[in-house]
Amino acid sequence: MxxxxxxxxxxxxxxxxxxxxxxxxxxxxxxxxxxxxxxxxxxxxxxxxxxxxxxxxxxxxxxxxxxxxxxxxxxxxxxxxxxxxxxxxxxxxxxxxxxxxxxxxxxxxxxxMENFKEFNYILSKFINLPSSLIMLFLFIYLFLTLIAIVKITSLKNGPLRQLN
Structure with a gap:
């Protein structure tokens, strides 16, 4: 499959x-x-x-x-x-x-099965301390980008066409 x-x-x-x-x-x-x-x-x-x-x-x-x-x-x-x-x-x-x-x-x-265990070990490295700060920064950056996009695309003066 x-x-x-x-x-x-x-x-x-x-x-x-x-x-x-x-x-x-x-x-x-x-x-x-x-x-x-x-x-x-x-x-x-x-x-x-x-x-x-x-x-x-x-x-x-x-x-x-x-x-x-x-x-x-x-x-x-x-x-x-x-x-x-x-x-x-x-x-x-x-x-x-x-x-x-x-x-x-x-x-x-x-x-x-060894590859599955190795793959999960590599994924768990993202949550450990050195990489967790980078992930936290990435989450904050994505959240701020989301807020900026919502502010840019307001219905009154945004770049998108208003739907009637």
Whole structure:
């Protein structure tokens, strides 16, 4: 299951390179965020960090969605089905023949319990004393940025268009 999610994430990355419309790029980015959060949750023992990543990315995507709909609200959405055919064939080939993707990622190496323990040890270093001050500074910085963005985008004189 983990391998299929990684293959799908790789395919979405390639598709993202060929997209031109902001709404389609946002939808692919949302799908990639969900997949990366699920992969992170499967690789660690808890889903805490993947949940935080998902919440932050969805919050940013909501702001981008609001901004793009106010700037390019009537832009036509063009579908290119000829681009979809090679990528669907590539995805089908990767899903049926997993030996093609094994040279990218060694599946046995990822699934060992020693790697899980080492991964959790690395994550616990973020909470220890030297790094905790940096994380506290980052939280305060993000909170102040959130307050500044709320003040900038007030309904009376903000850069966003008012919705009637």
């Amino acid at each position: 983990l391998m299929n999610m990684m293959i799908l994430n790789f395919t979405l990355t390639i598709i993202f390179l060929f997209l031109k419309h902001p709404m389609s790029m946002g939808s692919v980015l949302l799908m990639q965020t969900i997949l990366v959060s699920l992969i992170m949750g499967n690789l660690s023992f808890n889903y805490y960090y993947s949940y935080i990543l998902f919440i932050i990315m969805v919050g940013g995507l909501m702001i981008l969605f609001l901004y793009m709909t106010s700037i390019a609200s009537n832009e036509p959405f063009s579908k290119n089905f000829l681009l979809l055919i090679p990528f669907s064939l590539l995805l089908f080939q990767f899903m049926t023949n997993k030996n093609l993707f094994n040279f990218f990622i060694n599946n046995e190496e990822m699934l060992k």
